[in-house]
Amino acid sequence: MPKLIKNGRLVDDSAEILVLDESQAPEALSLPAGPVFVPMAVWQAHKSAFSGRSDVGVWLDSHDNVEDLAPDLEDLSAVALNFPKFTDGRAYSAAALLRSRYGFKGEIRAIGDVLRDQFFFMQRCGFDAIQPKTGKYSDAQLEESLASLKDFSAPYQAAVDQPEPLFRRAQRAT
Template sequence: MQRIIKNNQVIDETWHLLDKDATLDGLSNCDDLIVPLQLWRDHGHALKARDGGLGVWLDADEQVEEIADDLAHFQVIALNFPNFADGRHFSSARLLRERYGYKGEVRAIGDVLRDQLFFMQRCGFDAYAIRPDRDPYEALESLNDFDEVYQAAADQPQPLFRRRQS
């Protein structure tokens, strides 16, 4: 069983992440599923009628604007990083939190490494599926790499100079 980092602790994964080419055939009615965007587009009505939890995952070339009207249906939004150098979903996480006010879980999936976690957290991620060849406990330590931040971000809306004026 895969272990993920969620809310600053390592836990067993309970959600099933479906492949990009998944179909409705054979899906359990009660499992917690994270479905690819295309499956949501094609079968959103049927997926909403299921008993299990529902999440959606976006590939790096897919925009959060495509699901903005449907955010209330998702407990998890997973953003895929196809490689560690592709940072497009840092902006997606900020949009989900700041523009759309999404309060559910925002999860990083794909080529997710320790060095990215602190900055992902600043953008609004609260769960991370670390690459299987990496240690999630070692990666968890990176969330405490820095004691103070200067800039405003999703996790701290005021910059340091404004906080010090208070």
């Protein structure tokens, strides 16, 4: 069973991430039972069928617009954002938009080509679950990487997890 980091802990995850190939039409797709993340196109095609299913989340690729999902956010408990390669940072912005502009309170999961060096910054942008590709890291390496979530005790910059910069939070002697 794949592992992921969720809310600062290493947990087992049974959710399937459904990926379509070019020959599959989203409208004709039959959905698996159990927890699943579906692509945006599948969500849009089957929205009414997902009504009441708390085990269905949507995953957005880096070229998908968060704004297109905004009207449906209250019906979702989880959104996954794909990093197709580690140099593509558009999912950072999408996570920040989900949290700050749209007030999404559910799980935001990083999927795809996520690297240990990025875990702390993902957390700052609003991700609360990080799922590296299967086989990328051993369980021991993931356990060790939990420490990287606490690399900095007091970040200087404002972000989703700390809306005020350090100079506004610091108490200064008068």
